[in-house]
Amino acid sequence: MSVITCVEDLRRLYQRYTPRMFYDYVESGSWSESTFHANQADFANLKLRQRVLVDMTNRSLAGRMIDQDVAMPVALAPTGLTGLQRADGEILAARAAESFGVPFTLSTMSICSIEEVAAATSKPFWFQLYVMRDRDFIERLIGRAKDAGCSALMLTLDLQILGQRHKDLKNGLGVPPKPTLANIVNLATKVRWGIDMLGATRRNFGNLVGHIEGLDGDSASLQRWSAEQLDPTLDWNDVDWVKRLWGGKLILKGIMDPEDARRAADCGADALVVSNHGGRQLDGAPSSIAALPAIVEAVGDRIEVWMDGGIRSGQDVIKALALGAKGTLIGRAFLYGLGALGEAGVVKALELIRNELDLTMAFCGLRDVRDVDERILWRAP
Numbered sequence: 074m075s076v077i078t079c080v081e082d083l084r085r086l087y088q089r090y091t092p093r094m095f096y097d098y099v100e101s102g103s104w105s106e107s108t109f110h111a112n113q114a115d116f117a118n119l120k121l122r123q124r125v126l127v128d129m130t131n132r133s134l135a136g137r138m139i140d141q142d143v144a145m146p147v148a149l150a151p152t153g154l155t156g157l158q159r160a161d162g163e164i165l166a167a168r169a170a171e172s173f174g175v176p177f178t179l180s181t182m183s184i185c186s187i188e189e190v191a192a193a194t195s196k197p198f199w200f201q202l203y204v205m206r207d208r209d210f211i212e213r214l215i216g217r218a219k220d221a222g223c224s225a226l227m228l229t230l231d232l233q234i235l236g237q238r239h240k241d242l243k244n245g246l247g248v249p250p251k252p253t254l255a256n257i258v259n260l261a262t263k264v265r266w267g268i269d270m271l272g273a274t275r276r277n278f279g280n281l282v283g284h285i286e287g288l289d290g291d292s293a294s295l296q297r298w299s300a301e302q303l304d305p306t307l308d309w310n311d312v313d314w315v316k317r318l319w320g321g322k323l324i325l326k327g328i329m330d331p332e333d334a335r336r337a338a339d340c341g342a343d344a345l346v347v348s349n350h351g352g353r354q355l356d357g358a359p360s361s362i363a364a365l366p367a368i369v370e371a372v373g374d375r376i377e378v379w380m381d382g383g384i385r386s387g388q389d390v391i392k393a394l395a396l397g398a399k400g401t402l403i404g405r406a407f408l409y410g411l412g413a414l415g416e417a418g419v420v421k422a423l424e425l426i427r428n429e430l431d432l433t434m435a436f437c438g439l440r441d442v443r444d445v446d447e448r449i450l451w452r453a454p
């Protein structure tokens with residue numbers, strides 16, 4: 074592909090280079106995938122108001138997310154197994170975010186560990202936490218995030234149990250993977266990916282292996298451990314427990330209901346993310362952008378409201394801001410860039426989104442992203 078002009082170009086390149094089982098892991102939602110698709114479709118249904126003859130010079134996209142300066146109100150979302158999309162993928166994405174000036178969030182289920190990402194970067198990143206049954210391990214994990222200088226903890230609330238993705242089951246996706254014959258054949262055609270992976274620092278869960286007794290990185294012990302560790306008993310008392318242990322900025326991710334949003338504000342968290350996990354958990358839930366306005370209304374200024382799900386362009390970002398989000402996260406959009414072109418691909422995805430956001434804001438008659446509100450949305454007469 075000669076010129077990359079949009080995130081969709083990055084997705085196509087990513088698909089070309091990446092083994093099917095890892096591509097499918099990213100490009101899928103749970104069950105019928107209706108929520109996964111609605112996340113993007115509902116953005117497309119929102120229309121913008123075109124304004125003219127407004128001074129468009131000196132535009133600014135800079136803002137703040139939980140008191141942290143950001144080049145634009147977009148952070149990289151936590152994504153598991155990122156180091157299998159590209160060797161040391163978490164490090165590459167963290168470096169790209171750092172050079173661009175937006176936050177990077179490391180998943181609990183990353184390949185590179187907290188310590189490895191910290192050693193390879195120079196600015197603090199955010200750490201995403203799944204609370205598991207082994208609370209001693211979680212306590213140690215929070216301690217490791219503190220020691221690594223992480224500047225916020227993002228607690229994910231919507232994965233007490235696991236949604237089913239048909240493709241992952243059919244592909245035999247696990248860590249390490251147990252691919253089907255068809256996938257082994259497919260793997261053999263992805264030479265660039267294979268050569269890249271030969272140089273990977275590691276190919277298992279860096280935050281887990283070596284930190285849990287009996288977990289030695291072999292497939293059987295990892296699968297047993299992961300299956301046992303999701304905790305369906307998680308409740309708001311656990312959120313308080315995490316908040317006390319962490320003691321720093323806390324972001325609650327995976328809120329889709331105004332009542333839950335009010336609880337999040339009551340518990341004193343700094344931000345919440347309106348998110349359905351990119352359509353990977355409750356299939357049949359509304360899109361995140363559809364759920365956003367009621368949540369903004371429910372909590373007002375008591376907590377920063379962000380959103381993720383379906384963002385593939387700067388136009389999507391501005392629509393989220395127009396409906397009251399103070400910040401956004403991107404998942405797949407940066408993964409496409411990473412799989413396509415490594416660190417440079419993540420920077421490319423961010424640049425594309427920044428340019429689209431900047432021009433769209435100007436077309437809507439604004440010069441500062443902090444002035445975006447619902448007046449930029451077109452309402453049918």
Ligand SMILES: Cc1cc2nc3c(=O)[nH]c(=O)nc-3n(C[C@H](O)[C@H](O)[C@H](O)COP(=O)(O)O)c2cc1C
Pocket residue numbers: 098099100112150151152153180181182201229326348349350351352353381382383384402403404405406
């Ligand atoms: C491949 C993949 C892995 C993910 N892993 C995690 C994870 O480990 N922790 C988490 O909180 N969310 C995870 N998510 C959800 C993202 O953080 C985010 O909510 C979602 O990707 C946003 O939707 P988008 O991909 O359409 O931008 C994952 C999403 C994808 C696509």
